[in-house]
Amino acid sequence: MREIGVTAPSPLVQLHDERLDGLGISLHLKRDDLIHRDLRGNKWRKLRPNLEAARRQGHTRLLTFGGAFSNHLAATAAAGRLYGFDTVGVVRGEEHRPLNDVLTGVVRHGMTLTYLDRASYRRKADPNVISGLRKRFGDFYLIPEGGSNALAVQGCTEISREIGSGFDIICCPCGTGGTLAGIAAGLTPHQRAIGFSVLKGGDFLAGEVRRLQSEAFGFMRGNWSVESEFHFGGFAKRAAALDDFIADFRQRHSLDLDWVYVAKMMYGIFSLACRGSFPDGSRLVAVVTG
Numbered sequence: 001m002r003e004i005g006v007t008a009p010s011p012l013v014q015l016h017d018e019r020l021d022g023l024g025i026s027l028h029l030k031r032d033d034l035i036h037r038d039l040r041g042n043k044w045r046k047l048r049p050n051l052e053a054a055r056r057q058g059h060t061r062l063l064t065f066g067g068a069f070s071n072h073l074a075a076t077a078a079a080g081r082l083y084g085f086d087t088v089g090v091v092r093g094e095e096h097r098p099l100n101d102v103l104t105g106v107v108r109h110g111m112t113l114t115y116l117d118r119a120s121y122r123r124k125a126d127p128n129v130i131s132g133l134r135k136r137f138g139d140f141y142l143i144p145e146g147g148s149n150a151l152a153v154q155g156c157t158e159i160s161r162e163i164g165s166g167f168d169i170i171c172c173p174c175g176t177g178g179t180l181a182g183i184a185a186g187l188t189p190h191q192r193a194i195g196f197s198v199l200k201g202g203d204f205l206a207g208e209v210r211r212l213q214s215e216a217f218g219f220m221r222g223n224w225s226v227e228s229e230f231h232f233g234g235f236a237k238r239a240a241a242l243d244d245f246i247a248d249f250r251q252r253h254s255l256d257l258d259w260v261y262v263a264k265m266m267y268g269i270f271s272l273a274c275r276g277s278f279p280d281g282s283r284l285v286a287v288v289t290g
C-alpha cells in the first residue's frame, strides 16, 4: 500500500529520569505516537493489516463503531482519507449539535456519520443490525468497535519485533487489550509484557487478551499480565495526581503525555518502580501508543 507521511519503524529512545536511575532501572520509550500525524500509534498498527485485507477483498468502504469521543473512529476516518477508502462511523447514542472536536475531525476526513440508540448499539454485532447497515450504506469492510480483531492483534506483534530482545519488560496502556495481546505474542521467551488498564474494573481485560490471542493465533502466547489499579476513576477520567504527574513529566522531559491512555501507564510504571516491583537492572520499554 502507498504510505504517506508514515514513520516506521518508530523511534526507540532512552528516557533519562533520575528517579529510575536511582532504582537501577532503565526505561526506553517506543515512540509509536510519531508514526503519523493523524493516524497515530497503535491505531495505525491495528488498522493497517485490516486495510490490506479490505483492499485484497475488493472493498472500497470501511464501517466501524465508537463512542462520540473515540480515538478509534478518528483513526479510521484518517485511515480512509490516507489510503483511499470511504468510511462510515456508527456512533453510540444520539446526535448532539454542534459536533464535538473528535466528530468534527472525522467529518472533515470525509467520514459519514450515523447514530444508534444505546439499546441497538449494544446489539451492533447482531447480523440483523449489520445487514440493516449494508442496506443503507452498501457493502463494507467491518472493523469492530475499538479496532481489535485478529488482524489488529497480529499487527501489534510488530511492536515487540521492532523493540527486539535487548529488553526485559514491555509496557503498554490497555483499552480493549488488543495491543497487549499482540505485544505479548511478539515477545522472546525471557521477556514479559504488562498492560495498564485505563478502565475501571480492568480485570475483565485478561479474558479479552486470551480471547483475542486465540482468535489471532489459535492459542495463547507470551508472558503477560494486566495492572488494573491505575485507572484514576475510569475511562477518560482524570485526577489531580495524574495532572500533576503529567505537568512534572512535561517539565522534566519536554513530552506531553496523552492523558487518557499513556499518562496512566507511565504513572503506573513509576509507581511500580518505586514499590520495588521490578528487579534491579530491569530494562523496561514503555510503548507510547498515541
Ligand SMILES: *Cc1c(COP(=O)(O)O)cnc(C)c1O
Binding pocket: 041, 042, 043, 071, 072, 146, 148, 173, 174, 175, 176, 177, 178, 179, 180, 258, 261, 262, 289, 290
Ligand atoms: C486506543 C488506544 C489504546 C488502547 O489500545 P487497545 O488495543 O484497545 O488496548 C491505547 N493507547 C492509545 C493512545 C489509544 O488511542
